[in-house]
Amino acid sequence: MELFESVPLATLTTLKVGGTASYVALCRKNDDIEAALAFARERGLPWYVLGGGSNVLAPDEGFHGVIVRALFEGMVFRNVDERVEVEVGSGIVWDELVQESVERKLWGLENLAGIPGLVGAAPVQNIGAYGADVSNTIIHVDVFDTSSKKVIRFSKEQCAFSYRDSFFKHNPAFIIISVCFSLSVKDAPHIEYPDILARKGQGSTLTTSKEIAEVIREIRSKKFPDLVLVGTAGSFFKNPIISEETYAALRAAYPELPGFPQAENKTKVKVPLAWILDHILHLRGYTKGLVRLFEKQPLVLVAEHNATATEINSFADEIAAKVKEATGIQIEREVQSL
Ligand SMILES: Cc1cc2nc3c(=O)[nH]c(=O)nc-3n(C[C@H](O)[C@H](O)[C@H](O)COP(=O)(O)OP(=O)(O)OC[C@H]3O[C@@H](n4cnc5c(N)ncnc54)[C@H](O)[C@@H]3O)c2cc1C
Structure with missing residues (x-):
């Protein structure tokens, strides 16, 4: 575990406000999480899991505790019948996963292109955009259960996904360490959204997932x-x-x-x-x-x-x-x- 002291929360969140976090622990494996939690426990400090900080408002008074960043690596693709399953570490940047999937001509994540943040946070609020929710592609989520200190696998049903919501949003004791997605090798475009369809009229063919992802990033760059x-x-x-x-x-x-x-x-x-x-x-x-x-x-x-x-x-x-x-x-x- 890498540990940093007195880190301004404004540098860890995209709203760029907030005071100082007493400690930030970078965790890349289960032992790191255990060490970070033990460090917090020994000092009687609270802890909070943070990914890319793109959906968090940090308080001006700061956080007198340990910010745990679950930065697990890895992106493993495997063929399963007419699908491809990909197991992805919580610390992978979400849009890098999207790009890798469309480069491989896979379908399922393209409408979620351009969303900031890390893979580990994607199930928390069941990220969605342009008619797609990430839950549509999730097979299971592996978490570090901070009570039992064991890794537990949550099936999609156990994740209790709904609109911008999931089990994890209400149960922060479970730290997501990896997510498994099911992607399609067959064409499955979802381009019903008026903004996307309009691009078709303007010359984009929208026939590959890569092209759809590019168009969506372009639309988003004008909206945000x-x-x-x-x-x-x-x-x-x-x-x-x-x-x-x-x-x-x-x-x-x-x-x-x-x-x-x-x-x-x-x-x-x-x-x-x-x-x-x-x-x-x-x-x-x-x-x-x-x-x-x-x-x-x-x-x-x-x-x-x-x-x-x-x-x-x-x-x-x-x-x-x-x-x-x-x-x-x-x-x-x-x-x-x-
Ligand atoms: C410009 C902009 C555009 C956006 N557009 C969209 C959009 O189109 N659709 C959409 O759904 N969202 C959107 N968002 C919101 C945000 O990008 C997503 O919610 C994203 O998934 C947050 O990822 P993060 O890594 O930054 O999470 P953080 O902001 O760090 O964390 C978000 C929440 O998840 C928890 N969390 C983070 N990592 C873990 C983990 N490993 N285990 C357990 N809990 C964890 C945190 O405790 C926190 O409660 C947008 C944000 C910005 C700034």
């Missing part, structure tokens, strides 16, 4: 702010999933409000929060001090240099209160608080 210039964690809130009745009532007031009935529960409707922020509340670009809703995608919160976690929290609370007042919907944060 530049991580080098500002702080952001992508979508700050989840899209709300509401009852049919609530949706019908809102549609009566706002006839153009889009809604997507949920496959797993047809009585529930997912509503794009960006539409509410934009068309009902007119908050596109809304700014308070150093924090704002991104002009090109109001679901994305942008923190300028020198913004604080306190400012971000009160800005996010204000947005949530405005949504509640206008629609009655209590929105939830997608971003995790450290």
Whole structure:
């Protein structure tokens, strides 16, 4: 285990705010995790698992504890009938896995191209984009159980995946060390999203997974702010999933409000929060001090240099209160608080 002392959390998270972490432990094998946890236990300190820090808001007062980074390596592909299974270490950069899979002409991860972060965090909030959720491709997840100090395999069913949610999000005692994905060798394009389809009309053939991944990265580069210039964690809130009745009532007031009935529960409707922020509340670009809703995608919160976690929290609370007042919907944060 490599151990660092007094590390600014702003350097470990893409929102780039927060005080200092007392310790950061880089863990590449099970023994490293055991050593990091023992180190924390001996000093009576809490610990927190961090990947690429692209979905975490770190507090201004810092973290008086041990940040455990599960940086397990490895990406092993094996042919299984007409599929390919790939076992990937938690520390592999997510988009590098996507790129390797499309270079090998495999299908399944291409719509998730360009999402920041590491493989170990992908199952935690069941990352998704452009009509794909990572859970569609996951076979199992291996975790280090910090109670028994043993490695346990979670089947896909045990992971309890749903929209931006999983078992792991509520059970931080399980540290993900590797994830196994099932990819298809047969063409399986999902290009129904209007943004992607529009590219077809503009000359892209969208016939290979590599081409789809490239197009998606290009679309994303225009939708998200530049991580080098500002702080952001992508979508700050989840899209709300509401009852049919609530949706019908809102549609009566706002006839153009889009809604997507949920496959797993047809009585529930997912509503794009960006539409509410934009068309009902007119908050596109809304700014308070150093924090704002991104002009090109109001679901994305942008923190300028020198913004604080306190400012971000009160800005996010204000947005949530405005949504509640206008629609009655209590929105939830997608971003995790450290
Ligand atoms: C510009 C931008 C665009 C984004 N676009 C999308 C998008 O399209 N779709 C989407 O779903 N998300 C998106 N995100 C959010 C983010 O990229 C994902 O949630 C990503 O999976 C987080 O990975 P990470 O390694 O940075 O995790 P972190 O932010 O470090 O951690 C996230 C959570 O997972 C936990 N965790 C991390 N690693 C492990 C582990 N090994 N074991 C157990 N728990 C762990 C952490 O404790 C924390 O609760 C975006 C973020 C940004 C900044």
